[in-house]
Amino acid sequence: MNVLWDLYAAWFRMGLFTFGGGYAMLPMIQKEAIEKYHWATEDEIMDYYALGQVTPGIIAVNTATFVGYKVKGVAGGIAATLGVISPSLVIITIIAGLITNFSDIPIVQHALGGIQIGVCVLLFEAIRKLILKGVKDIPTFVIFAAAFALNYFTSIPTFVLVILAGATGYAMFLMKGQKEGNA
Amino acid sequence: MKEFLLLCWEYFKTGLFAIGGGYATIPFLREMSVKYGWFTLDQLTTMLAVSESTPGPIGVNMATYVGYSQFGIPGAIGATLSLVAPSIIVICIIASVLERFKQLKVVQGIFSGLRPAVCGFILSAVISIFLVSLFRTDALGAGDFGSFFKWKSILLFAALLAGYRLPKKTPHPIFLIVAAACAGMIFSF
Structure with missing residues (x-):
C-alpha cells in the first residue's frame, strides 16, 4: 500500500514540475525514480523511452506505467499513471474554468520565459549524464x-x-x- | 450521455493510435473538430498554447482541456482516463513480457542498439530547444550576427547552470524550475 502511495506521489511531483512533453520529464525521472527511490536504472529508462516511441500513447504516460509496473505490477502501473495525470486534471480544469486568456497574461509569459531557460539547464545536465554513461x-x-x-x-x-x-x-x-x- | 461516451471513445482511440509524444495527438483532435464540431480550430490553438504553458505532459493537458470544455469536470476526467487507458493496458502487457524475456541475450542485444539511439533522439530535441531559447536563428538568416545571441537568456542560462552545478549536492530540479520562474518574472523574460 505504501509503495503505491509513493508511486502516486512521486509521479504527481514529476507531472507537476514538467513543462513540455516526455523528454522534458527526464531530469525529474533521473532525480525521483532513479536516484531517490531506485525504482529503475538509467538503462531501463532508456529502454522505456525507446519502447514508448513504438507503442501507442503519450511517452510520459507510458514511462510512468512501465516504472509503476516494474515496482508493483498492474496496481503500480495504474498508481503511477494516475499520479502523472492528476496535476494536469486539477490545473487545466481551473484554468479552463476561470482564466481563458491564461497564456496571454504578461506575468505568466515572463515566468514561462524564465522556466524555458531553466528547462534548458536541466536538459543540458540530463543529456550530458546520459552521453557520458551510454556512449x-x-x-x-x-x-x-x-x-x-x-x-x-x-x-x-x-x-x-x-x-x-x-x-x-x-x-x-x-x-x-x-x-x-x-x- | 451519448455524447459523453462518444468523447471518451474518441479519446480512447486517440490513446490507442497516437504513437509518440503529445503532439502526435493533434491530428486526432483536428479530426474531432471537423467531425463533431466540439471546438473550432481556433479554440484548438488556444488549448495548445495553454497546454504548453502549464505543467504536465502536453497530450494529457489537451485531453483535460477538451473534456472540460464539453462536459465540465466529468468530461475532463473522462477524456483523460480514456486517453491513458490504452497505455495502461498495452504497456502492462509489454512490461510483463519484457520482465520475462529481458534475460535473453538476443533481447539485450536489441536494447544495446536502442539505448544509444535514444540518447541521439534526446540530443536532437535538446538542440532544437536550445536554438529556440538561446539564439535567434532568423537573425542569422538575415545576416545580422549581432542579434543572433539572446544575451539575456544566455546569461540566465549560465547563472542557473552555475547555481545547479556548484553546490556539492545537486539541488532537486523543482528548485531550479522555481528559481527560473522567479528570475523570469523579475527580469521580464
Missing part, C-alpha cells in the same frame, strides 16, 4: 551519432528510427555470436 565505445557512438543526425536533419518518423536501431542491435548481436562461434 562508451565505437559501435554505441556510431548508433548515437546516426540516430541524432537522422532525427535532427531528416523527417523520418522516430518510430522508424527506433526499429532501425533495434535491428542494428540485433545485427550486432548476431555478428558477435558468429565471432565467438568461430573462435
